[in-house]
Amino acid sequence: MSGFDEHDPVLMENVGIPMSDGTVLAAKIWLPHDAAKHPVPAILEYIPYRKRDHKMIRDTQNHGYFARHGYAGVRVDLRGSGDSEGVLRDEYLQQELDDGLEILRWIAAQPWCTGKIGMFGLSWGGFNGLQLAALQPPELGAVITVSSSDDRYSDDVHYMGGCLLTDNLSWASTMFGFNTCPPDPAVVGEKWREMWLDRLHGSGLWLKKWLEHQLRDEYWEHGTVCRDYRAIKVPVFAVSGWADGYTNAVFRLMEHLDVPRRGLVGPWGHRFPHQGEGMTIDFLGECLRWWDQWLKGIDTGVGREPVLTAWMQDSASPLTPSRPGRWIAHGGWPSSSIRNRVYTLTPNKLHDDYTGFSPDPVHEMTIQSPLSVGLFAGKWCSYAESTDLPWDQREEDGGALVFDSAPLEHDLEILGRAVVDLEISSDKPVAMVAVRLSDVAPNDRATRVTFGIMNLTHRESDEEPAELEPGKKYSVSIRMNDIAQRFPRGNRIRLSISSSYWPLAWPSPESPRLTVHLDGCKLHLPQRERQDEDEEVRIPEGGKSDPPPATTMLAPSAREWKVVHNLANNEVALRVINNDARIRLEDIDMIIGRNVRERYSYWANSYDTVRGEAEHERIFERGDWRILTRTKTVLSSTRTRFIIRATLDAYEGDVRIFSKSWDESIPRMLV
Numbered sequence: 001m002s003g004f005d006e007h008d009p010v011l012m013e014n015v016g017i018p019m020s021d022g023t024v025l026a027a028k029i030w031l032p033h034d035a036a037k038h039p040v041p042a043i044l045e046y047i048p049y050r051k052r053d054h055k056m057i058r059d060t061q062n063h064g065y066f067a068r069h070g071y072a073g074v075r076v077d078l079r080g081s082g083d084s085e086g087v088l089r090d091e092y093l094q095q096e097l098d099d100g101l102e103i104l105r106w107i108a109a110q111p112w113c114t115g116k117i118g119m120f121g122l123s124w125g126g127f128n129g130l131q132l133a134a135l136q137p138p139e140l141g142a143v144i145t146v147s148s149s150d151d152r153y154s155d156d157v158h159y160m161g162g163c164l165l166t167d168n169l170s171w172a173s174t175m176f177g178f179n180t181c182p183p184d185p186a187v188v189g190e191k192w193r194e195m196w197l198d199r200l201h202g203s204g205l206w207l208k209k210w211l212e213h214q215l216r217d218e219y220w221e222h223g224t225v226c227r228d229y230r231a232i233k234v235p236v237f238a239v240s241g242w243a244d245g246y247t248n249a250v251f252r253l254m255e256h257l258d259v260p261r262r263g264l265v266g267p268w269g270h271r272f273p274h275q276g277e278g279m280t281i282d283f284l285g286e287c288l289r290w291w292d293q294w295l296k297g298i299d300t301g302v303g304r305e306p307v308l309t310a311w312m313q314d315s316a317s318p319l320t321p322s323r324p325g326r327w328i329a330h331g332g333w334p335s336s337s338i339r340n341r342v343y344t345l346t347p348n349k350l351h352d353d354y355t356g357f358s359p360d361p362v363h364e365m366t367i368q369s370p371l372s373v374g375l376f377a378g379k380w381c382s383y384a385e386s387t388d389l390p391w392d393q394r395e396e397d398g399g400a401l402v403f404d405s406a407p408l409e410h411d412l413e414i415l416g417r418a419v420v421d422l423e424i425s426s427d428k429p430v431a432m433v434a435v436r437l438s439d440v441a442p443n444d445r446a447t448r449v450t451f452g453i454m455n456l457t458h459r460e461s462d463e464e465p466a467e468l469e470p471g472k473k474y475s476v477s478i479r480m481n482d483i484a485q486r487f488p489r490g491n492r493i494r495l496s497i498s499s500s501y502w503p504l505a506w507p508s509p510e511s512p513r514l515t516v517h518l519d520g521c522k523l524h525l526p527q528r529e530r531q532d533e534d535e536e537v538r539i540p541e542g543g544k545s546d547p548p549p550a551t552t553m554l555a556p557s558a559r560e561w562k563v564v565h566n567l568a569n570n571e572v573a574l575r576v577i578n579n580d581a582r583i584r585l586e587d588i589d590m591i592i593g594r595n596v597r598e599r600y601s602y603w604a605n606s607y608d609t610v611r612g613e614a615e616h617e618r619i620f621e622r623g624d625w626r627i628l629t630r631t632k633t634v635l636s637s638t639r640t641r642f643i644i645r646a647t648l649d650a651y652e653g654d655v656r657i658f659s660k661s662w663d664e665s666i667p668r669m670l671v
Contacts, residue, residue, distance in 0.1 A: 007033035009067035009546075014083065014187050017076065017106050019099055026051065026083035026187065027076045027103075028059065030067035035112040041141070041295035042072040042107045042117045046100055047125045048081035048088055048175075052184050053592050053620070056585055057548045058275070062120075064546030065284050071291060072112060076103055080199060083183045087202035090209060091175070092127060092152070092223040100132045108139040115139060116295045120287065122146040122272055123246075131223045134231040142294035143232075144287055146239040147270050149249040150229075153220035154462060157245065157381055158210055161478070162458030162465060163432050164506040164671050167245070167380040169612045170598060172207035173633045177594070177616030179203035180629035180650055186588065186622070193652075200650055200658045207633060208662070211642050214669040216462035226252060235260040235294045237287075241268030242313060242323065242483060243389060245381035251416065251482045254307050254333040260294070263308040263333070264539075265484070267323040269383040274543035277385065278322055282540040308333045309537065310484045312413060315439050315491060318392045318447040321385060327537040328415070328484065328528075338416055341527035343405065343493070345518050350405040350495060353522075365401050367499055368513040371602050371610070373399040374434070374501040375563050375574055377451075387561035387576075393438045393446035393496065400498040401516060403523075404440065412487040416526035418450060418480040420495065423517035425474065429467040430670050431456045431512035434501035435478050437523075439485065440492040452480035453505050457670040465670045473517055484528075495523050503574055503600035503612065509639040509668060511607050550586035555593070557581040573601035582619070593619035611636045626653050642666045 012029040019025060028051045032040055043066050049055045055075075063073025079099055080088030108115045117139045119129035126148025133143050149155045157167045180203075182196035213219040221227065236257055240247045247265055254263040266273055266281065274283035292298040306329035313325040330337070343350040347362045376391035420435045434453045438446040457465035459476045468474070487493055499514045500507045560577040575598075582593035595617040603609040612635045620627040628651040636643045643665055650658040 009033065009064050009073075010035070017103055019079075019102055023079060023085045025076055025079060025085070025099065025103065027074060028052075029075075030063045030073040031112055032067050032070055032072070035072060039112050039114045040070055040072050041291065042074050042113050043120050043291065044074045044076065044103065044107060044117055045121050045125050046076045046078065046103065046119070046128055047121060048078040048178060049124075050082040050178070050181065051075045051077055052083055052187060052588070053585060053590055054594075057551065060549050061275075061545035061547070062272075062284065065544070066288075068546060069288050074107055080203065081178065083187045085195060087198055088179060089202065089204055090206060091124065092131060094222070096128065097131055097135065100128060101135065101137050104132070104137050104139040116141045118142045118144065118291050118295055120144045121148075123148060123270065127223065130225050130232065130236070133234050133236070134225045134228070136231065136233055140234055142235045142237075142290060144237045144239070144290060146272060147241070147244050147246045149246050150224065150226040150252055151249070152224045153216040155246070155248050159214070160380070160505065161453045162455030162462055162671070163453050164214070165380050166503045166506060166600060166612055168210055169207060169614055169633065169635050172210060173614035173616055173631065175206055176631045176633060176646070176648070177618055177629065180631060180648060181618055182620065182627055184588070184590070185625065197658065200648065200660075205644070205646055205662050205664070207635070207646070208644055208664050208666065211644070211666045214671050215465065226256070229253075229256040230258060232257060232259060235290070237262045237264070237290045239264045239273065239283075241266050241270070241273070242311065243267070243269035243382040245270065248417070248482050251308075251333060260303055261307060262290070262302060262305065265310045266539075267311045267313065267325060269385070269388075270381050271383060274545060276383070280541065280543035282542055282544050284545055285540060306331050308335075309539065310415065312415070312484045312486055314486050315441065315488050316447060317445060318390060321389055325486070326534065327539055328531075328534045329537045334416070337531065338526045338528055341412070341414075341525040343523040343525070345403050345495070345516070345521040345523065347518070348403060350403045350493060350523060352405065363518050364515055365518065366513055366515045367401045367497060368511060369399040369498040369500045370605050371500055371502045371507060371607070372572060373498045374504050375572070377448075377501060377504040380504055385559060387559045390448040393436065393448050393494070394444065396436070396498070397446065397494075397496050400436075400496040403495045405493040407442075407490050407492055408487055409489065411489050411530075412493070412525075413485070413528045413530060414487075414525050415484045415528040417482045418526065419524040420452070420478045420480070421520065421522040421524070422476050422478065422497075423473055423520045424456070424476060425471055425515045425517065426456060426468050426512045427470050428508065428510050428512040429470060430508050430510070431468060431499065431514060432501070432505065432508050433476075433478065433514060434498045434505070435480065436496040437480060438494040438496065439487055440494045442490055446494060449485045450480040450483040452478045453501055454478045455671060467670065475520070502602070502610065506637070506671070507607055507610060509607065509637075511605075552584040552586060553581055554584060554591065555582035570604045571601060572603075573599055575599050589622055591619065591621040593617075608638060624653075627651070637668065640668055642668060
């Protein structure tokens with residue numbers, strides 16, 4: 001591995017990268033101290049999350065570490081974000097990719113760069129790393145993509161199984177807040193206010209755009225690299241965590257890419273594996289081994305290591321975010337050591353086909369779930385904090401059909417994707433179904449292992465959904481998220497089926513009653529046999545990184561996830577508080593703050609009253625310069641339309657300098 005440099009990196013705080021249309025993008029660059037004499041490969045992270053302030057701490061820790069170990073760390077704000085010029089109008093636009101190609105060419109031409117570049121990023125930066133790789137720029141030599149997806153429609157924050165995710169609202173509101181933030185006058189000078197007003201006027205309401213594309217279409221196909229994996233010609237290291245929403249892409253990339261590749265899935269949420277609460281690993285050390293191999297030609301052995309390494313989770317209480325377990329590895333994926341373990345559904349029971357059973361005379365079961373099923377589901381894209389993980393599933397199972405296995409006589413491990421085959425009918429033309437797999441302890445504690453949802457009108461196509469014929473029986477297969485889980489001897493396996501999963505997913509236009517026709521209903525588990533080689537799998541622990549910049553905490557962070565049922569008016573609400581710590585960044589003498597409140601509610605189990613709200617507040621202060629922005633987005637629906645009401649207010653000091661409101665109505669397209 002590249003040698004450690006005891007000298008501090010050379011920091012180029014504010015570098016302008018000119019684009020061919022005259023727009024200048026803002027970059028921050030960390031260089032090894034002798035890069036001017038001895039050029040090095042570069043690592044590019046290209047995201048909209050503000051290098052100057054919001055991500056200053058993380059960027060310093062990551063890119064400073066890379067620079068100290070022989071690489072140039074380059075952080076670029078997307079066009080229209082941070083201190084970059086222009087307006088950011090949506091995610092993953094062609095303009096973003098075109099700019100990315102120009103950035104790569106610019107970096108490769110710098111005297112401190114060897115011309116070889118790797119791309120590195122979490123979430124947005126993981127997405128555009130794959131997307132740019134598919135364009136095959138000659139400067140790009142390798143990619144590390146963390147918590148991203150190869151499929152923008154069916155496996156991203158917007159839709160799942162043809163169902164609208166409420167993380168769509170949450171994420172749109174997050175970017176609504178980011179897009180209101182000004183550049184720093186200390187960097188861009190007197191034009192800061194003009195740049196800020198351009199953003200406030202021009203960035204738009206992204207939620208409206210995303211709701212106008214409820215089906216898989218050309219909008220989502222742009223940037224969806226799974227349509228042609230062969231376009232990616234460089235080595236890819238794909239990483240995620242079991243609590244994250246993006247684990248499935250790791251398995252698909254390992255299966256379909258035809259380049260040197262590595263997959264790593266651990267017990268984390270939507271974060272880098274060396275940061276945050278719980279178990280951490282020496283992830284940046286693993287990154288250096290990847291970069292050394294593919295950007296410097298140093299044989300670090302990564303090309304001979306298993307294609308997939310995963311954390312096999314042990315049985316654990318749902319009341320704690322920790323997930324004990326052990327590392328396992330497979331030389332290829334799919335693996336020949338995985339076999340299909342089949343269970344047959346009978347009333348309230350799962351029967352192991354391997355052991356045999358006597359058929360039950362009851363052939364049908366029905367369910368019309370209350371909207372409360374899902375209040376304890378946690379967040380689709382969890383950060384693996386105690387607030388946003390799924391709770392004890394007994395809170396949910398009262399409104400679901402529940403099928404339990406007998407207590408297991410032996411440990412059972414699964415790795416990969418569980419699938420449920422259902423014969424199902426609905427009394428409504430539009431309906432959804434949610435399936436959950438849980439680990440049930442001897443004390444009846446139920447921990448959700450994985451889940452899947454399907455809009456039944458998408459049973460044959462995400463491009464051309466079709467209404468259900470009420471009463472007609474349909475055969476559907478519902479895929480759950482990939483997982484690694486050990487069910488211990490004495491525990492039971494539980495499958496739960498519900499007709500709603502609010503507020504993780506937006507409910508159907510009307511409350512459907514589903515009939516499950518048990519003949520032919522099966523649960524398929526990807527059973528994995530424990531292997532002797534498992535004992536040899538090691539991932540270095542401990543989150544190493546460069547020291548963070550100096551900060552002063554002015555107010556601590558606040559996290560709440562509260563379910564309230566007001567019996568006086570029969571309103572049920574999930575209230576979320578997600579406030580970051582308010583801090584002073586000493587190096588730039590700036591105070592920053594971010595406050596977030598979300599609320600998901602309904603009244604009297606009425607589908608017509610379902611409502612999601614998200615409020616964001618952004619604060620920037622330096623001396624007499626004080627900026628405050630507030631955004632609020634409310635999403636509701638009728639049986640035929642989605643209704644968006646949104647407001648944006650921006651203040652300079654005590655003066656409101658911008659205000660805008662939106663009142664939008666969008667037809668529902670069998671969602």
